[in-house]
Amino acid sequence: MPEGPQMVFLKDLAEQFVGQTVLTASGTAKGIPFDKINGSVLNEIKTFGKELLFCFPGFTIRVHLMLFGKFAINSTLDRVLKVGFEFENGELNFYSCDCRFIEKPLDEVYNWKADVMNKDFDKEEARIKLEKKQKDLICEALMDQSILAGVGNKIKNxxxxxxxxxxxxxxSAIPKKKLEAIIDACVKLSGNYLQWQQDGEVEPHWKVYKKSDCPRDHISLRKEKIGKTGRTSYFCDKCQELYV
Ligand SMILES: [Zn+2]
Incomplete structure (x- = not known):
């Protein structure tokens, strides 16, 4: 699943269409008023966590790529089109994604302070919200998009x-300073992730995600589905302390 930095990367690729009028909007996504989009000017593109927000005058189209979403810029894929925008200077197409129509002002819908890629990210607020998840496993709490929007399985691990x-x-067993360190790491890694993507090479930078040995101890990493959501964790028993 794409994480916050990938959404910012995609937003940057799509910036070429900002200020352009949609000549034709089409697709099969339910609840999307394609007629209303036709002829509208794309004012801005924003991201919130793993969501892309296409802002038109008076409304927004929100795209979430979910687990298997795909996109194509100035090309098409052989799949069922969910939402596609055709502009004078090109096209932008989304497949296998979740699309929603938002009429409310975005500031009422989104808490930007929860987005690790946003300049307004509030680390203090994130820590307070994390602390409220007392009995939760940290690997699950970190994936809560209302606390750390944009953090996915790679950044978590x-x-x-x-x-x-x-x-x-x-x-609740993790010291406050450690929780702050985890949040700082999420923000730093998210920024690095975007940079690596812009440089065209991400995978070699991961230390544990889909890796076999701990780079600190040179012993085998453990790979396990942990918690209710069953997302895979990659970790080292020796250098990662268990707080219980
Ligand atoms: Zn280790």
Whole structure:
């Protein structure tokens, strides 16, 4: 699943269409008023966590790529089109994604302070919200999009490794300074992730995600589906402390 930095990367690729009028909007997504989009000017593109927001006068089209979403810029894919925008200077197409129509002002819908890629991200607020998830496993709490929007499985695994915290640690048992270190790692890794993507090479930078050995201890990493959501964790038993 794409994470926050990938959405910012995609937003940057699509910036070429900002200020352009949609000549034709089409697709099969339910609840999207394609007639209303036709002839509208794309004012701005924003991101919130794993969501892309196409802002038109008076409304927004929100696209979430979910697990298997795909997009194509100035080309098409052999799939069912969910939402496509055709502009004078090109086209933007989305497939296998979740699309929604938003009429409310975005500031009422989104808490920008929760988005790790947003300049207004509030780390203090994130820590307070994390602390409220007392009994949760840290590997699950980190994926809560209302606390750390944009953090997905890759950033989760890498930030826990960077801060030496075992994914099965219980939130209430983790010292405040450690929680802050985890949040800092999430923000730093998200920024790095975007940079690596812009440089065209991401995978070699991961320390534990889909890797086999701990780069610190040179022993085998554990790979396990942990918690209710069953997302895979990659971790080292030796250098990641278990707080319970
Ligand atoms: Zn280790």
């Amino acid at each position: 890498e930030s826990l490794f960077a801060s030496h915290v075992h994914p099965e640690s219980i939130v």
